Amino acid sequence: MNKKFLSAILFGALMVSSTGTFVSCKDYDDDIENLQGQINSNKDAIAALQKLVGEGKWVAAISPIENGFTITMSDGTTQTVTGINGKDGVDGKNGTEWTIGEDGFWYKDGEKTDAKAVAKDGVDGKPGANGQTAPSPEIVDGKWVVYSWNAETGEFEKKETGISAQGTGAYYVEKDGVIYLNIANEAGVFDKAIALPATSDAFVAEAPAAIVYVEFQTAKWQPAAKNTTEKAKKAYKALTEKFTDLAGIAANATVKQGGELPVLVNPANVELTDKFDFSLQLANGKTPDIALSNPVKGIADDWKAYSGIMTRAANTEDCFWTLDVEPAYDEKTKTYATTKGNSASLVIKNEKGTVVKTAFAYNVSADGVNENVTVNAGTVTYAPTIDLTAVDAKTTKAGIIYANEYKGKAIVKLRDQLNIEQYGLSLDGNVLTIANMPANVSSITVKLNVIALGLNGSAVDQDIDVTVNQDIQVAGGLNDKNVTLSTKKVSDAYTQNVLWNVADFQFTTATQKDAFFKAYKTMSVYLLDENGDKPETATYTYVTGESLAQYKSDGTTTATSYSDFAKFGFSLDAAEYVPGTYAIVFEATDSAATIVKSEATMIVSNPKAEDIFKLVPDFTTAGVLQVIGNYATVANKVVYDLEDGILAPDFAGSSVTYIDLDHKAWEEAMGAATEMGAEDWITNNQLNVYQNAWKGAATPANQYMLNKERNIRATYTLYGNAENTIDYDFKVIVKSSVYTADGSNVKVDAITGAFGKTVDMTSKISATYALGINKGKALTLFGNAGGSTEKDVTDYDAPKKDAAGKYVVNADATPVEIAKADLIKFGMSVDAYTALGADDKFFLTVDNNTVTVGAQNNSTLKGWNTIMTEVNKYYTYNNGAWGDKAGLSAEEKAARDASAEVALFKAYKDKLAYDTKKVTVTTQAKPASDEIKSVTFAWDDAKLAEKFVSSTTIGEDGKFTAKAESEIKASDLVNGKAELKVNMKVTDKWGMVMTKTYTVTIKK
Secondary structure: OOOOEEOOOOOOOOOOOOOOOOOOOOOHHHHHHHHHOOOHHHHHHHHHHHHHHHOOOOEEEEEEEEOEEEEEEOOOOEEEEEOOOOOOOOOOOEOEEEEEOOOOEEEEOOEEEEEEOEOOOOOOOOOOOOOOEOOOOEEEOOEEEEEEEEOOOOEEEEEEEEEEOOOOOEEEEEEOOEEEEEEEOOOOOEOOOEEEEOOOOOOEEEOOOOOEEEEEEEEEOOHHHHOOOHHHHHHHHHHHHHOHHHHHOOOOOEEEEEOEEEEEEEOOOOOOOOOOEEEEEEOOOOOOOEEEEEEEEOOOHHHHHOOOOOOOOOOOOOOEEEEEEEEOEEOOOOEEOOOOOOOEEEEEEOOOOOEEEEEEEEEEEEEEOOOOOEEEEOEEEOOOEEEOOOOOOOOOOOOEEEEOEEEEEEEEEEOOHHHHHHHOEEEEOOEEEEOOOOOOOOEEEEEEEEEEEEOOOOEEEEEEEEEEEOOOOOOOOOOOEEEEOOOOOEOOEOEEEEEEEHHHHOOOOHHHHHHHHHOEEEEEEEEOOOOOOOOOOOOEEEEEOOOEEEEOOOOOOEOOOHHHOOEEEEEEEOOOOOOEEEEEEEEEEEOOEEEEEEEEEEEEEOOOHHHHOEEOHHHEEOOEEEEOOEEEEEOOEEEEOHHHHEEOOHHHOOOEEEEEHHHHHHHHHOOOOOOHHHOOOEEOOEEEEEOOOOOHHHOOHHHOOOOOEEEEEEEEEOOOOOOOEEEEEEEEEEOOOOOOOOOOOEEEOOEEEEOOOEEEHHHHEEEEOOOOOOOOOEEOOOOEOOEEEEEEEEEEEEEOEOOOOOEEEOOOOOEOEOOHHHHHHHOOOHHHHHOOOOOOOOEOEOOOEEEEEOOOEEEEEOOHHHHHHHHOOOEEEEOOEEEEOOOOOHHHHHHHHHOHHHHHHHHHHHHOOEEEEEEEEEEOOEOOOOOEEEEEEEEOOHHHHHOOEOOOOOOOOOEEEEOOHHHOOHHHOEOOEEEEEEEEEEEEOOOOEEEEEEEEEEEO
C-alpha cells in the first residue's frame, strides 16, 4: 500500500474564526504540557492567550518590552511573554519585531532593511513567484539572517544582515495576517513559533508535524515485460477486463499512486472547499509544479496507524483535512515533480483573498517501485464479516497481504466450493462473510484465489489459504432467446456471443455443477420452416472444445473449473444466419449418461431498418428526400441515383433494388392509364422523373411530377447473405434547386434611375439556391460578357495644392498639418525638435521643405513627392485596386515594411485631397448559373411606362433608358418622380417559373 510518514508532532498554533465565534480543534492541556519544558515561565501567559483565542479574540497589538512582548488582545486584555534566562543568560534587550512594509521589504524594529520580503515578477525572462512572502528571519551564529527576493534568479535567498542578535530572548514576525511569536527556552534556543491570528478574518493552518513526509510511489508500466507466463498473462487480462481504466495506461509510462497531504485548519468551522486555492511554496519562493485539490475532512487511516505518531485521534469532527497531491509529470525526464528533498510551506487562500501559510514542513517525494506484485496469506480474527485487506488488531496482519500492488486493484474469489459450503462463506469485494463458523474449532482455513495487479503492470494469480482464528436432479434449463443480428464488427465479422447462465439450471450442489462443467455438451440449432416444423438435420451444431465455449461471469474469460463456470454458449455469425425462429436442442453427457437435456427457442431478427438506414440529413426535409437530380442526363427528365441520398451501413453491401410503391399499388389495383401511378418513377434502378408534363398536353394540371411526394422501397442484402434481405421504405420529392413558390430566394433592392439615363436593374437583383448542397449559396441569374472598361481612381501622385502650389491640402483646401510626433520621421533634427516652441506648427508640402527652428536649427522636411517616390516602388493599381506591385521579392517586401516613407504615406494619405485618373479594369466573362434557363422583364403597365421610358420592351440584360425630363409632362410626375412596376420571370431548366414584381423609381 502507499505509505505516508510523519515526524513527531508539535501542536502549538492558536486559532480564531473569521466570524468571531470560535470552535476549538486543540487539546490545550496537551499543548501546555508540551510547552512546559520549553517555556515554563510563560505557561500561565500562554494558557491565558489560548483561552482568549478560544473565546474568539485575536491580537490587536503587540509591544516590545525587555526580553519579550506585551500582547494586547481584541478585548483589551494583555498578556506578557518573555524569553527564558538560561545559564548563559541574555542581556535584557527588548523583543525584536520583524514586519513587512507596504513596499515589500523587511523592517526590523521599524527600520527598513535592504532585504525584499515579497516576490516580484522575474526579469530577463525568469519567472516570478506571484507575490509570495519570504520565510521568517532567524538567528544563525548569533546574527540575524533573512530571506530576500532575488529577481535575477527568481528565488528567495538567504542573506546575512550582519546585525547582531546577541541577547535576543524573544522576537516575532508578522506576515500573511499571522503573528509568529518566538520565545527562547532555557538553553536560549528558539523552538517552534507560536502562531497568533492578527485579524478578525484570519484562520490558521498548521502542518501536523515539524516534518511531514508526503510520499507517492512510481513505477514504469511494463505489463508485457513483467507478465511472461501464460498464467500471468491471463491474470493481467482478467484485471484489464474488470478494471477498464487500465486500458488508458501506455506501455512504459510512469505510473503513480498515493500522495495525500494532511493539514490542521482552525477554527473548526472553517470548511475547506474547492473555492479555496492551495499551493506549496519552497523557502526560495519557488512554487513546485504540484497541484493540491479535493479537500476532504479527516485524515487517512495510514497516517493514524504509523508508529503511534498521532497524539490523539483524527476524525471528521476534528480540524484535520486531507488534500490530494497531484505532481506534474515531466515527459522529458519521465519523472514526477517533488520538493527535491526540501521542505515546503502549504499556502491556503480563501474566497476573500485571505492567505495563510504553514511552516516549511512538507517534503513531497517519490518512491520508485521495481519489484513485481506479490500476494501472501495472513491470519485474522473471526468475525461474522471480515475485511481481508484491513490490518487485524490482534494479529497485526491482514488476511490478504499485498506488496507492490497498484491502487488495490485485485480480483478476490473464494476458490473452493466445498470450503464455501462447509462454512457458509461469501465475498463482497474484499469483505468475507462466514455464516457457519463451527463453534468447536480454534481456526478454519478459507481458500481464496487472488488476482492482483502491481504498480509496474505485473499481475499475479495466486491461491492462498487465509487462517481465521476463533477464541475458544435439475430444476432449471435453457431459457428462450431473442437475438438481433449485430451491427458491430468484431475482427472483420459481425459476430456476437449468445450465452446462457449456468445458474439457470439451478444446481444445488458443487458436485452437480462440477459434473456439468466437465460434461461433453452439444447444442443443435434448427431453423424452423414457415409451418414451424423442424428439419431432420440441424442447421448449425456447436460442441464443447470447438465452437461451444464455457466462460467465467464476465462472459469473455474462459472458465477453468466448476467454481468459476458461469456462462456458456456460441458465437453467432450474422453472415450465416437469416431472420427466423430456431429450435435449440442442448445435451450434456458424461460418457453414456445424460446429465442435462434441455430445449429452447431462439428468434433471430434483423436490426430495424429505421435504425440502420437514414436519409442524408442535408438532402432531407420533414423526413422526405429532396431530390434535385441532373436535368441534363435525359431530355426533359430528372435522373437521380437514390443511393446518393441514403446512408447505409457497410454490412448492407452495394446490392440494392428500388421499386416505386405507388406504381406497384397502381398495378395491383389495375388503375387507369390516365392516373399518375401509371408512370413508374424507377427506370434502370434509378429515379426518373419528368420535369413537367409526363403525358404531354394530356397531363392533368395536378399530376405534374415535380413537387409531388412518391413512396419508394429500397431492398438491401445484409451481411453478404443473399438469403437475408431487408426493406427500407421512404418518401421522395423532386424539386428545382432554384425554385421557390413565392420567389423568396430572389431579392430585389431599391432601384432608382435618373431622367435621360440608362438604368441597369440587374445590379440590384440577387438570388440564392433554394435546395440541395448549394442551399443558401449565391445563384447567378445574369451573366456578363466581360471586357475592359475605364475606371476613375485616386491619383496619389496628384494631391490637391494651395494656390501657390507649395502645400498639399485636404478636401476643405486647408493645408495638412504634420503631427508633432511625426516631425522627426519627416526629417527634423533632434536639436530642432527639442527647440520647438509650444505654438510651432509645420505643414506637409509638395516638395521637400527647409524649415528653421529657433535661431540656427535648420531641417529639411520630406515633401509628398519624396514620399510617393518611395511608395511607387512597391504599390500600384492592379486592375483598379490599389495594392502591392506584382512579383515583389521577399527582400522588397521587407524593405517596404521597414520604409519610413511608406509608413508616412499610410498615416497621411487619407488626410489629403487628390485628383483622379483613369485606369483600365478588365472583367472576366461570367455566364448565368447552369440551372437558369432565362430571365425576362416586362412592364406591368406598358401604356404607363411609355410616358417615361424610351421603349416599352426591356431586354434580357435588364436595362432600359428613361426619357429626358424635358420629354415628360410635368403633370405625369408625382412629386417630381415616376414609379413603374416591373414583372420579372425567372425560368429554370426544370421548367419552373418564378415571378417577381417590383417597383422602379425615376427622378432627377
